[in-house]
Amino acid sequence: MAQIAGVSHMTVSRVLNNYPHIKEATRRRVLEVIEELDYRPNMAARALATQKSQRIGVLVESTVGFGPTSTLRALQSTARASGYAVSSIALGDGDELSPQQALDNLTTQGIDALCVVAPRSSSIAALRKLSIGIPVLVVKPDMDPSFLTVSVDQQQGAALAVDHLVSLGHRDIIHVSGPLDWLDARARERAFHARAKAWGVRERPIVVGDWTADFAYDFAKGIRDLPDYTAIFAANDDMAVGLVHGLHDRGFAVPDEISVVGFDDIPLASHVLPPLTTVRQNFRALGVSVLDMLRAAIEDREIPRMTKIPAELLVRSSTAPPRGRGR
Known part of the structure; x- marks a missing residue:
């Protein structure tokens, strides 16, 4: 060649x-x-020559959600193009696997580094107690004293959602969060409150959800009368879709009476009725940054500083200025 x-x-x-x-x-x-x-590179020969397995281990908190799955796929694709393999294990999918057991399973495969995707604060606390011995990167929204970190900018994404609603004239907005043990959900919730406060938006208690459309649908169906708030920012698109469905079944028009913003830009976001305004996460860029940082650590090169991938707001038809609400 x-x-x-x-x-x-x-x-x-x-x-x-x-x-x-x-x-x-x-x-x-x-x-x-x-x-x-x-x-195709000969992985066995390369491993013998470099004393490296060319394999990345991934602990993913759940393989059900769009974000964790998309992050894992992006890393797999990027790694494959660079001659690396990926071994992944999911936590929290009903098998009662502990972080220690998952790590033991991955280390028996001779991984060169570990990536943790979509973590909860509890799983990070458990990892801190383990002796890992290889580079560890956590996909999380804030820097960490123990691990490498990289993420899509969750705070910026939430701020974009609030800014968009405020620019339309909304001053009474509620937030339907994800489970607050999830670090991404907590980052979005905190950023929502900070941005809303900066704009003088009415402060309301958040609604703590579970990432699912069913939860959001039930919440929306439980609304008795047209509420005072004129917009809802949901922490992911699944819940945003559930909200739109529940509000429709309850007789409230989206966006004429209540605007809805999601987060993620799932494939169906542009096809639901109305098409969903949402925050897009660039998972491909995230996968590239994860691999670049881990490879630098594996190869004893200078490690890049924490990278935050910019988020992007996609404005569709689920948001509009508040109408006929005395605003």
């Missing part, structure tokens, strides 16, 4: 391992030859 590309074997190795400081034309020529030859 090196001969066909007209470069040295070392240059091919550096391209395969995504080293910097390689001329773009050289990198492109090597990648074209790799594609033409349908080359």
Whole structure:
């Protein structure tokens, strides 16, 4: 392959391992030859040569939610393109597996590093007590004294949602949060309160949800009369969809009487009626940042500082200015 590309074997190795400081034309020529030859790295040979398994272990809190699943898929895709394999184990899916048992399972596979996705505060507390011995990265919204961290900017995402509603004229907004043991849910809840307070939005107690559309549907169906608040910010799209459904069944029009904003931009968000205004998380960019940081740690290179991936607000038809509400 090196001969066909007209470069040295070392240059091919550096391209395969995504080293910097390689001329773009050289990198492109090597990648074209790799594609033409349908080359696949020999993982066993590489492991023998480097004393590394080229395998990342992933502990994911749940494989049910869109966010955790999307993060895991993005990391798997990015790792595969870089010659790494991924082994994952889910916590909290009904098998009563402890963090220690999950870690033991992964370390027997010879992982070079560990990534923790969508963690709860309880699982992070448990990990702090373990002797892990390899680089650990946690996908969480705040820096951590014990672990590497990277995330989509949860605080920015929540602020974008509040700013959008305020720009439409809403001054009475409630928040339906995720379970507050989840670090992402707590970050969104805190950011909602901070931004709402900054805008002078009426302060109301949050509604603590469980991430599911069923919970939000039941909450909306339980509303007796048209409430004083004119908008709802849901901590994920599943709950936002449940809210829209429940409000419709209760006889309240979205967005004419109540606006709804979600978080995640699930595939169905643009197809529900009305199409959902939501905050998009760039999971592909998240996967790239996770792998870049872990590879730097594995290869004893300078580790990038914590990266926060920008969130993006997508405005659709579930939000509008408050109408006929005395506002």
